[in-house]
Amino acid sequence: MNITLVCGSLLPALRYGGTERVVWALGKELHRMGHRITFLAAPGSRCDFARVVPLDPAQPVERQLPADTELVHFHTHYAGPIAKPHLVTVHGNLPPAGATADCVFVSRNHAQRFGCEAYVWNGLDWEGDYAAPDLSLARRGYHFLGKAAWRVKNLRGAIRLSGRLGERLDVLGGYRLNLKMGLRLTLTPRVRFHGMVDNAAKKRLIERSKGLLFPVRWHEPFGLAVPESLWYGAPIFATPYGSLPELVTPDVGFLGTDAAELAERMAAADFPPARCHEYARETFGSQTMARSYLAYYEQVLRGERLNAAPPRAAAAIETLPWED
Template sequence: MKIAQIAPLFESVPPRLYGGTERVVAYLTEELVRQGHDVTLFASEDSITSAELVPCTPRALRLDSSVRDALPHHMIMLDKVRERVDDFDILHFHVDYLHFPLFQSESNRALTTLHGRQDLADHMPFYRRFSHMALASISNAQRTPLPGANFVGTVYHGLPLNLHTPRFDGHGGYLAFLGRISPEKRPDRAIQIARAARLPLKIAAKVDKADEAYFRDFIAPMLDGGGIEFIGEINDNTKSEFLGRAAGLLFPIDWPEPFGLVMIEAMACGTPVLAFRCGSVPEIVEDRLTGRIVSDVDEAVRAIPELLGLDRIAIRLRFEERFSAARMASHYVKIYQKMLRARAASQLQLSALKASFSVANEHGLEPASFPAVGEEN
């Protein structure tokens, strides 16, 4: 199968440091290539891939200080995809809905994975306008605000099984917070939980420009008093050690998280996850098996002893069963195949209809009627 993967340009594929969507695109692309598909990746030129790379900007936009507006760069990328559209069986977009107006004529072979939150009111009229565009969700919870959208499947993220080496002792003796410093990620809750549980907390997190004031005014003052270490952004090599040595990962979010890649990264290391009951969390964490799901800080503190006693070998095994890159790619391939079968059936029906009209016109007869696409015969 000839597949185009179209990634955001904010980070390279895979990212050098923080980055969720581009990281998932990297794992999916490499696994599709490994499974024998012909894959072309549209991404920044500093991306590293086994697929054919179509460079769409010299470097990741977030790391390019000369970039002020990301939109023109993404529009150029979409035009490059448009120029080569006939080269592919499937167009798989990961850029939200930016491409919908340009590729609605290719809706029967264009799949869009939604990676962000979908509960914003401004989204609704857009999805109604383009209700024929095929969407993949990354959790069932992500679908909730869009009951009328054209979801063709839910595919959980996956990681290469050899990406992280599990540690089954977790002898670092600390709790971990990994990801991004922002109000919805609630690092303040993580600090409160660690202090109440009398355990050290290490925070490995990115601070976006938009969140610098929040970090400066609210989080930085909470770091005083001992027991809390702020590390900053880390890469994949450091991440494995950071999560593997942690006694547990704190994921105390306060927003409808569509997936939460860090949860399965922790599981890959054998590390249990303590997460708040929001968004995708109940789909990803299996309570009392791979972690604990709680509703507030007090419940989180009470859950810490049980969290630390969970079987780290069992956690790793559940990760391998549920969240491998191979499983993710195979699920997407099933969606691709289903879309292509529907496309072929539609084209066959259209050809038959044209032939009917041609014969009818030739003999002055009424053309035969055919069922609409998707109708039962």
């Protein structure tokens, strides 16, 4: 099948790039399965296993599609209508304008919050894009992974939580001085900021961490920080919002909204790194993701709806409870 994946960002992702990592892994896995892949992506994108066409956001997408495209998979704002069979993956908490019933979400909870049913968990190319961790290393302190500038990611809560345990916190995805969303300066010396890190830095830091602190205060659509941390053997200590009860089983972490209770449980926690690593490998691989999407592709090609109705209007993004 000739499949065009539409992504408005630069490929491949070199540092953060959550959605871009997923799109890249999907394209690579579909290529391995024998499909012909085109990335319609930001100018400057490059790829050695797929055709790349620069995306011009000022032009209709349909005019930019290769003539041999049989199915279009959007991972960016839907720019329809288009005549070719297509579907849209919604990665965030706002659906694309004009979205039809042919939408796929990134967790069961994510789909249900929009009145839909179709979802595929994000997957990553573990062997191709991520180095195998050293699971025998001593682990000290905890880590936070995500866009620290977003208040709903609750870096402050992670800092308070690590402080209850008297532990160091490594922040991957933020800076000590942040001017992007109002002046924020973190003075706590036991908190170390590493900025937007690449895969090598993630490996070095997370494979030495006792766990991911992820006390988000919104309904997390998926949260790539979860599988990435598990891959490197780190369990998850998070809030029970959005997809997190689906992703975090009792074998690899626990959830709560009260920092004191979480800290008490963390102090007694024993999650073997090998167990966390194997769970990530078995559950969040790109092959599983690609097979799930192929099933939806077949439905679209048969003219079947993926959901009973288009996504309903999203509720306002609220700040959910967290007790420091």
